[in-house]
Amino acid sequence: xxxxxxxxxxxxxxxxxxxxxxxxxxxxxxxxxxxxxxxxxxxxxxxxxxxxxxxxxxxxxxxxxxxxxxxxxxxxxxxxxxxxxxxxxxxxxxxxxxxxxxxxxxxxxxxxxxxxxxxxxxxxxxxxxxxxxxxxxxxxxxxxxxxxxxxxxxxxxxxxxxxxxxxxxxxxxxxxxxxxxxxxxxxxxxxxxxxxxxxxxxxxxxxxxxxxxxxxxxxxxxxxxxxxxxxxxxxxxxxxxxxxxxxxxxxxxxxxxxxxxxxxxxxxxxxxxxxxxxxxxxxxxxxxxxxxxxxxxxxxxxxxxxxxxxxxxxxxxxxxxxxxxxxxxxxxxxxxxxxxxxxxxxxxxxxxxxxxxxxxxxxxxxxxxxxxxxxxxxxxxxxxxxxxxxxxxxxxxxxxxxxxxxxxxxxxxxxxxxxxxxxxxxxxxxxxxxxxxxxxxxxxxxxxxxxxxxxxxxxxxxxxxxxxxxxxxxxxxxx
Amino acid sequence: xxxxxxxxxxxxxxxxxxxxxxxxxxxxxxxxxxxxxxxxxxxxxxxxxxxxxxxxxxxxxxxxxxxxxxxxxxxxxxxxxxxxxxxxxxxxxxxxxxxxxxxxxxxxxxxxxxxxxxxxxxxxxxxxxxxxxxxxxxxxxxxxxxxxxxxxxxxxxxxxxxxxxxxxxxxxxxxxxxxxxxxxxxxxxxxxxxxxxxxxxxxxxxxxxxxxxxxxxxxxxxxxxxxxxxxxxxxxxxxxxxxxxxxxxxxxxxxxxxxxxxxxxxxxxxxxxxxxxxxxxxxxxxxxxxxxxxxxxxxxxxxxxxxxxxxxxxxxxxxxxxxxxxxxxxxxxxxxxxxxxxxxxxxxxxxxxxxxxxxxxxxxxxxxxxxxxxxxxxxxxxxxxxxxxxxxxxxxxxxxxxxxxxxxxxxxxxxxxxxxxxxxxxxxxxxxxxxxxxxxxxxxxxxxxxxxxxxxxxxxxxxxxxxxxxxxxxxxxxxxxxxxxxxx
Ligand SMILES: [Zn+2]
Numbered sequence: 001x002x003x004x005x006x007x008x009x010x011x012x013x014x015x016x017x018x019x020x021x022x023x024x025x026x027x028x029x030x031x032x033x034x035x036x037x038x039x040x041x042x043x044x045x046x047x048x049x050x051x052x053x054x055x056x057x058x059x060x061x062x063x064x065x066x067x068x069x070x071x072x073x074x075x076x077x078x079x080x081x082x083x084x085x086x087x088x089x090x091x092x093x094x095x096x097x098x099x100x101x102x103x104x105x106x107x108x109x110x111x112x113x114x115x116x117x118x119x120x121x122x123x124x125x126x127x128x129x130x131x132x133x134x135x136x137x138x139x140x141x142x143x144x145x146x147x148x149x150x151x152x153x154x155x156x157x158x159x160x161x162x163x164x165x166x167x168x169x170x171x172x173x174x175x176x177x178x179x180x181x182x183x184x185x186x187x188x189x190x191x192x193x194x195x196x197x198x199x200x201x202x203x204x205x206x207x208x209x210x211x212x213x214x215x216x217x218x219x220x221x222x223x224x225x226x227x228x229x230x231x232x233x234x235x236x237x238x239x240x241x242x243x244x245x246x247x248x249x250x251x252x253x254x255x256x257x258x259x260x261x262x263x264x265x266x267x268x269x270x271x272x273x274x275x276x277x278x279x280x281x282x283x284x285x286x287x288x289x290x291x292x293x294x295x296x297x298x299x300x301x302x303x304x305x306x307x308x309x310x311x312x313x314x315x316x317x318x319x320x321x322x323x324x325x326x327x328x329x330x331x332x333x334x335x336x337x338x339x340x341x342x343x344x345x346x347x348x349x350x351x352x353x354x355x356x357x358x359x360x361x362x363x364x365x366x367x368x369x370x371x372x373x374x375x376x377x378x379x380x381x382x383x384x385x386x387x388x389x390x391x392x393x394x395x396x397x398x399x400x401x402x403x404x405x406x407x408x409x410x411x412x413x414x415x416x417x418x419x420x421x422x423x424x425x426x427x428x429x430x431x432x433x434x435x436x437x438x439x440x441x442x443x444x445x446x447x448x449x450x451x452x453x454x455x456x457x458x459x460x461x462x463x464x465x466x467x468x469x470x471x472x473x474x475x476x477x478x479x
Numbered sequence: 480x481x482x483x484x485x486x487x488x489x490x491x492x493x494x495x496x497x498x499x500x501x502x503x504x505x506x507x508x509x510x511x512x513x514x515x516x517x518x519x520x521x522x523x524x525x526x527x528x529x530x531x532x533x534x535x536x537x538x539x540x541x542x543x544x545x546x547x548x549x550x551x552x553x554x555x556x557x558x559x560x561x562x563x564x565x566x567x568x569x570x571x572x573x574x575x576x577x578x579x580x581x582x583x584x585x586x587x588x589x590x591x592x593x594x595x596x597x598x599x600x601x602x603x604x605x606x607x608x609x610x611x612x613x614x615x616x617x618x619x620x621x622x623x624x625x626x627x628x629x630x631x632x633x634x635x636x637x638x639x640x641x642x643x644x645x646x647x648x649x650x651x652x653x654x655x656x657x658x659x660x661x662x663x664x665x666x667x668x669x670x671x672x673x674x675x676x677x678x679x680x681x682x683x684x685x686x687x688x689x690x691x692x693x694x695x696x697x698x699x700x701x702x703x704x705x706x707x708x709x710x711x712x713x714x715x716x717x718x719x720x721x722x723x724x725x726x727x728x729x730x731x732x733x734x735x736x737x738x739x740x741x742x743x744x745x746x747x748x749x750x751x752x753x754x755x756x757x758x759x760x761x762x763x764x765x766x767x768x769x770x771x772x773x774x775x776x777x778x779x780x781x782x783x784x785x786x787x788x789x790x791x792x793x794x795x796x797x798x799x800x801x802x803x804x805x806x807x808x809x810x811x812x813x814x815x816x817x818x819x820x821x822x823x824x825x826x827x828x829x830x831x832x833x834x835x836x837x838x839x840x841x842x843x844x845x846x847x848x849x850x851x852x853x854x855x856x857x858x859x860x861x862x863x864x865x866x867x868x869x870x871x872x873x874x875x876x877x878x879x880x881x882x883x884x885x886x887x888x889x890x891x892x893x894x895x896x897x898x899x900x901x902x903x904x905x906x907x908x909x910x911x912x913x914x915x916x917x918x919x920x921x922x923x924x925x926x927x928x929x930x931x932x933x934x935x936x937x938x939x940x941x942x943x944x945x946x947x948x949x950x951x952x953x954x955x956x957x958x959x960x961x962x963x964x965x966x967x
Contacts, residue, residue, distance in 0.1 A: 045683040047681075080798050089804060139819060272848045279686075
């Protein structure tokens with residue numbers, strides 16, 4: 001049997017607009033429960049929705065970034081089902097005529113690239129938040145439930161991918177690229193932990209080229225959880241098929257603590273949403289000039305930027321992907337690289353040590369205490385042989401902590417590497433004199449002796465000797 | 480002065496001229512309400528104290544030389560599905576028996592800005608679903624012309640209040656005839672404006688694509704004036720038309736010579752009572768007498784209008800009424816030891832009356848997977864055909880006419896257990912809502928001692944012409960619209 005995994009994703013992104021999708025309530029995160037509400041987002045009798053232009057704008061922007069076609073006249077539909085966190089017991093969403101469709105996102109897996117189809121990007125409203133009090137923690141069997149409608153009516157962009165992904169790795173890569181793309185557009189916080197980015201997956205396993213049964217996975221709250229859930233589910237389905245069983249069409253819940261999926265509801269239990277056109281809204285008709293303006297204003301997106309960093313700066317794909325994950329980080333790199341030092345070295349320091357410092361201190365690149373000038377200076381000090389790579393690590397750390405420039409730190413601490421030949425000559429002579437045995441070994445061509453002698457030179461200089469210059473002198477003397 | 484027999488504009492003028500005070504006007508109507516409500520039951524809640532306070536405030540403003548609005552001190556009845564801040568809004572349902580809204584409907588705000596005084600909230604069929612005001616949780620309203628008959632519906636309370644002198648005018652809402660049909664049965668004037676002319680913000684939705692708020696009054700002049708107050712773009716309603724304000728009342732000149740009138744064949748013959756037809760035909764000849772050209776027009780899709788309506792309206796209603804679930808406001812059945820699904824079931828089973836439940840079930844069914852295309856999809860196609868037929872008709876005719884209802888007011892209880900017969904009483908009015916065009920009903924005489932309504936329809940935003948023809952016909956007919964109730 002030959003298996004092929006088929007994965008499609010459905011992603012929800014909370015747009016960070018000032019106000020909600022259909023009313024003027026604040027869309028900001030947090031706040032005392034039910035303080036960011038009004039008759040519209042509480043579904044009071046007689047209230048009516050008025051679309052948020054900014055949300056439409058941001059959704060079009062996202063759709064354009066994913067190479068979608070923008071629909072000239074799209075329609076809102078009502079999705080009907082009862083749930084206590086939904087004030088109207090229907091959600092205003094889009095159905096057969098979404099705001100955009102037919103896009104692509106290309107992911108680079110190293111050995112190959114894959115172009116993933118984007119079925120559609122559409123606009124809808126979020127629901128409120130329920131806390132079910134009781135042993136189960138779910139609505140069934142709850143003693144009572146608490147409802148917070150602050151999130152009810154927040155604009156949500158929904159992205160649906162074609163079932164073009166073939167491995168959990170590809171799915172994770174897709175989500176990472178989508179995440180950075182959305183961040184580049186500055187339309188959402190995109191935090192999976194806070195729920196501003198959510199992902200459901202459809203996964204099936206095709207056997208010998210014939211289509212498998214689709215299973216929907218919910219409750220994957222991080223990239224890691226998604227990867228684990230898909231890997232688990234892929235194995236579960238393969239095992240089921242191999243054991244002669246049949247995969248059931250259903251929705252399954254990922255339990256991150258247990259590392260397993262379990263059935264949530266079967267196909268038979270699936271809701272009939274009774275979609276019909278929302279009569280309280282008129283069709284959405286973004287004029288061409290608006291769409292053109294948005295298209296022309298699109299920033300360079302992460303996928304393109306990776307390709308350019310590889311070709312223009314000679315970076316490896318991995319390091320280019322790390323640097324382009326955040327727009328500000330990529331901007332930082334380009335600014336630093338533009339100051340005349342070797343871009344590969346600059347990239348290495350940003351992605352490596354600086355990245356770790358930022359991470360440990362939980363500081364964003366925007367408020368990094370080491371400016372692009374300082375970073376370039378650091379690389380210049382290394383390249384000029386003033387300090388060693390090892391010393392540079394400490395200098396960077398100090399620069400990060402104090403905000404002082406690397407050059408100043410090097411000077412103040414007398415850290416300058418001893419590269420002066422005459423000074424080193426004297427030092428090497430002393431070491432040879434003090435260690436005649438090793439010197440003899442070196443003369444006999446034993447390379448280990450060089451290491452020992454270098455160690456002695458470093459010890460004498462407390463690591464300040466330029467290693468290359470020192471070893472050159474030792475070789476000159478003893479061979 | 481016999482204030483309750485003055486029309487609304489005359490009351491406004493008397494207050495402006497200082498002949499009577501706002502308090503005089505309000506007190507007169509509140510007294511009349513006390514006198515006849517036991518029979519008529521036109522109101523669900525009367526705002527005795529609030530109205531008196533507001534009238535005093537208006538008098539105070541007038542005394543200080545401030546402007547309380549062009550219609551200062553004129554009382555008004557408001558159908559109880561228009562949201563009124565701080566004042567119970569029940570929609571005629573147990574579900575909202577004690578519901579007090581936190582905001583005013585746009586139209587309620589507009590009548591307030593014009594200086595009017597709300598007398599109370601008028602009775603109606605539950606959630607506007609009905610044609611007789613018998614489905615109200617708060618008991619039926621009786622027709623002032625004969626208390627054994629219904630006032631029509633769903634705006635039966637508004638119509639009866641105006642007819643019985645319990646208000647000079649009123650706000651109603653019309654989804655399939657809910658203003659025009661009770662106006663016809665109670666012998667008053669009622670207009671359904673073009674869809675989108677009047678804001679629906681704060682109108683508790685029955686069928687969003689069909690609902691429209693409109694004026695109900697004793698004569699065409701008042702009707703035009705009240706329309707002028709409530710019409711106009713509202714940014715809170717996405718379906719509101721950004722049209723310019725029109726002075727409908729100022730444009731009434733009765734000059735209709737040469738205008739073309741089309742008698743709609745499909746709703747002016749078959750299924751109409753002979754007495755109604757007689758009055759209708761007499762009125763049509765009056766139009767001819769006014770120098771209008773009368774012709775007959777066939778609109779074949781009308782045959783399907785009722786069916787399409789009873790798919791579209793319940794479909795939208797099933798979704799609109801989903802929010803009444805006992806979670807956030809309104810009635811909640813006791814929830815001891817139940818889960819939420821049981822709470823939903825019990826709340827909605829007890830909170831809604833049988834006609835509302837019938838339509839929710841119907842609407843849920845027609846939107847269900849596998850049935851959508853056969854019902855809802857088809858109904859929308861019929862709707863498109865009706866829109867096109869009207870458009871074609873208005874290329875030839877300036878206005879179209881028909882009787883408003885197939886019969887005069889029927890007896891209480893006569894049709895309440897026979898929904899299909901009840902639904903037929905809206906056969907003449909429903910096509911207008913499906914097409915979104917304006918139409919007015921005005922009294923054109925009596926049959927068996929009960930008023931007969933004459934319906935005039937116009938093209939979208941053709942209110943001024945419709946009103947002017949109605950105005951001319953009204954003067955020609957010289958109908959005395961006072962019912963016998965409360966008179967010795
Ligand atoms: Zn709100």
